[in-house]
Amino acid sequence: MKHLTILISSAGRRVGLIECFRQSAATAGISLDVLACDMDPGMSAACSAADGAFAVPPYGDPAFVDAMIEIVRNHKVDLVVPTIDPELTPLAASLDRFEALGARVHVSPPCVIDLARDKLRTAEVLGAAGVPVPWTVPFEVGRVATELSNGPAFLKPSAGSASRGIRIVNGPDDLPDAADEPMVLQQLLVGPEFTVNLFVDQAGVMRSAVAHRRLRVRAGEVEKGRTERDPMFRSLAEGVARALPEARGVLCFQVIVDRETGPRVFEVNARFGGGYPLAHHAGAEYARWLLEEVAALPSTAHDDWRAGVLMLRYDAAIFEG
Incomplete structure (x- = not known):
C-alpha cells in the first residue's frame, strides 16, 4: 500500500476538504496522513480534525515559506495543498525549494x-482567448469611462476575494475620490x-x-x-x-x-x-x-x-x- 503525507495550508474550517482527501485515499488504496497548519491551529477546526497541526506565520510574513519548508522536511510531506489565494504567490515562487525535498505543492506556475x-488581467487574457467576460477597466479609467452610462457597475479590489470591498456604483458620483489598493470597475452582472x-x-x-x-x-x-x-x-x-x-x-x-x-x-x-x-x-x-x-x-x-x-x-x- 502506498503511503502519503499531505499538508493543508491555511486550514481554517476546511474539515470538508480533509474528509474528501481521506475518503479518496481509502478508495484508492493509499495510506494517508493529513497534517494542517494555520496561524492559530488551536482555534482551527480543520487543524483539530487533522492528524497533526502546526502554527505558521501569516502568508505575508517572509518567514511563512520557511515555516512550511520546515514542516515538509521534518514530516516528509509529499503534497502541500494551499486553500486561500494570497498564499499562492509566495508558494509558487518557492516551488524549487519544495521540489528539492521531494514535495509537490498543488499550485500552478507564477504566471498563472x-x-x-489580477481581475483586470484575468478579463483581458480570457477575453483574448474567446472567453466571454464582463467589461472591466481600471478604477482610474473608470472614473471617466463611458461604460458607466450603460448602467450600474461593480467597484472591487483587483486582487480581492471572498467578496471583500465590493460595492455597486450607479454613476460617476458614486465613485470614491481615492482607493487604498488597486481597484477595477466591472460590468454589473x-x-x-x-x-x-x-x-x-x-x-x-x-x-x-x-x-x-x-x-x-x-x-x-x-x-x-x-x-x-x-x-x-x-x-x-x-x-x-x-x-x-x-x-x-x-x-x-x-x-x-x-x-x-x-x-x-x-x-x-x-x-x-x-x-x-x-x-x-x-x-x-x-x-x-x-x-x-x-x-x-x-x-x-x-x-x-x-x-x-x-x-x-x-x-x-x-x-x-
Whole structure:
C-alpha cells in the first residue's frame, strides 16, 4: 500500500476538504496522513480534525515559506495543498525549494497565479482567448469611462476575494475620490451565478469540468448549491484552460449568466474552491486524482459526474477538553 503525507495550508474550517482527501485515499488504496497548519491551529477546526497541526506565520510574513519548508522536511510531506489565494504567490515562487525535498505543492506556475490574482488581467487574457467576460477597466479609467452610462457597475479590489470591498456604483458620483489598493470597475452582472471546477492533469489536459449553481452564498463561499450539466459550462471551461495553458491541478472560476449579455466569466481561483466538496460528492474526485498523480498510480480521472446533486451546508462543532 502506498503511503502519503499531505499538508493543508491555511486550514481554517476546511474539515470538508480533509474528509474528501481521506475518503479518496481509502478508495484508492493509499495510506494517508493529513497534517494542517494555520496561524492559530488551536482555534482551527480543520487543524483539530487533522492528524497533526502546526502554527505558521501569516502568508505575508517572509518567514511563512520557511515555516512550511520546515514542516515538509521534518514530516516528509509529499503534497502541500494551499486553500486561500494570497498564499499562492509566495508558494509558487518557492516551488524549487519544495521540489528539492521531494514535495509537490498543488499550485500552478507564477504566471498563472499572477493572472488569477489580477481581475483586470484575468478579463483581458480570457477575453483574448474567446472567453466571454464582463467589461472591466481600471478604477482610474473608470472614473471617466463611458461604460458607466450603460448602467450600474461593480467597484472591487483587483486582487480581492471572498467578496471583500465590493460595492455597486450607479454613476460617476458614486465613485470614491481615492482607493487604498488597486481597484477595477466591472460590468454589473444580473442572473444566476455558477462555479465551475476544473481538473487539469500533469500533461496539461483538462480531464473534468463540474458546474454548480450557487443557490446561497455566505462570506463569498457557497452554502447551498446544486450541480448542473450544460454544454455551455464545458465550453467555458475549455476556453479558460486554453487561456491558461500552464495551469495544473484543481482550479475553479465564477460565471454569471447575465439576463441581457449571457454568460460572463469574472473570476478565476487557481486552487481548491470552497465549494469543491460538492463536485467531489457528485463523483468528480479531484482529491483522489491528485493523490494518484503524487503516488504515481494509474489515473481514474473522468468527466462522468452526476448532475442534480444538492449540497446543504450547516454549522458543526469540534469539542476539545
